[in-house]
Amino acid sequence: MSLLPESMAGWIVIAILLFWFVGAYNRLVRLRAAVLQAYGQLDAALGKQLDFVQASIAAGPQPEAAPTGELLSSVAPLQAATAQLATLLGATRLRPLDVGGMAALATALQVWIGAWQRQHPDQVTVFDADGTLSRPVPLQPGTTTAAFPATGAPEPIGWPEPSAAAEIARSQFNQAVAQYNAAIAQFPAVLVAWAVRLRPAAPLL
Numbered sequence: 001m002s003l004l005p006e007s008m009a010g011w012i013v014i015a016i017l018l019f020w021f022v023g024a025y026n027r028l029v030r031l032r033a034a035v036l037q038a039y040g041q042l043d044a045a046l047g048k049q050l051d052f053v054q055a056s057i058a059a060g061p062q063p064e065a066a067p068t069g070e071l072l073s074s075v076a077p078l079q080a081a082t083a084q085l086a087t088l089l090g091a092t093r094l095r096p097l098d099v100g101g102m103a104a105l106a107t108a109l110q111v112w113i114g115a116w117q118r119q120h121p122d123q124v125t126v127f128d129a130d131g132t133l134s135r136p137v138p139l140q141p142g143t144t145t146a147a148f149p150a151t152g153a154p155e156p157i158g159w160p161e162p163s164a165a166a167e168i169a170r171s172q173f174n175q176a177v178a179q180y181n182a183a184i185a186q187f188p189a190v191l192v193a194w195a196v197r198l199r200p201a202a203p204l205l
Contacts, residue, residue: 024192031180032097035201038173039096042204045169046089046109052161053082053116074119081115084108102202109157109204116160126156127164129171154205174203 057075085108092098092105117124154174159166181200184193192198 021192024189025196028180028183028189028193028196028198031176031183032198035173035176035180036096038169038176042166042169042173043089043093043096045166046085048163049159049161049166050082050086050089053078053112056120056160057082078112078115078119081108081112085112097199097201099200099202102204106205113157113159117158120160123160123162124158125162126158127167128156129167131164131168154203170204174205177201177203 057079060075085105088101088105088108092101095101154170156167157170183189184198184200
């Protein structure tokens with residue numbers, strides 16, 4: 001017995017399902033591409049922030065030599081955090097949709113921001129997601145911004161370089177991730193996502 005439909009109605013149903021599947025798949029692919037494009041902008045903005053901090057470290061005073069012959073430097077924690085962030089940024093660049101990689105990048109970013117704030121408490125400027133100045137008042141040494149304020153949205157980060165580009169890029173990336181994750185979780189699009197193995201992404205919090 002043939003498994004193919006013998007009536008015109010059966011062929012019409014198959015055609016409708018096929019067109020729907022292709023349409024839903026193309027929509028998910030576009031949203032996924034939007035996430036990747038937004039991450040490209042975020043990656044460039046984070047790279048500029050790293051360049052700014054590395055230039056600041058290079059222009060600062062050289063570490064002093066201790067009696068034991070070791071080098072003592074108050075900027076050592078910032079140097080270590082900068083190196084770690086640069087390494088994780090390079091790894092995340094290869095797989096920007098990997099949830100674990102993004103979580104590691106977020107942790108390294110918070111450590112790096114905290115190290116900068118402790119080293120330069122008077123050089124912290126916070127911008128909102130739309131680029132407007134949010135908090136030009138310096139943060140207290142040893143403090144970092146919280147991940148979630150009372151509104152439930154990620155709180156703006158106090159970036160080292162006084163530029164809104166990084167915060168704008170982070171907001172756009174997080175919005176793209178939210179739209180993509182919502183789309184692949186909706187029924188019946190979730191069936192398409194399962195069939196083609198599309199997985200949720202993670203925002204940079």
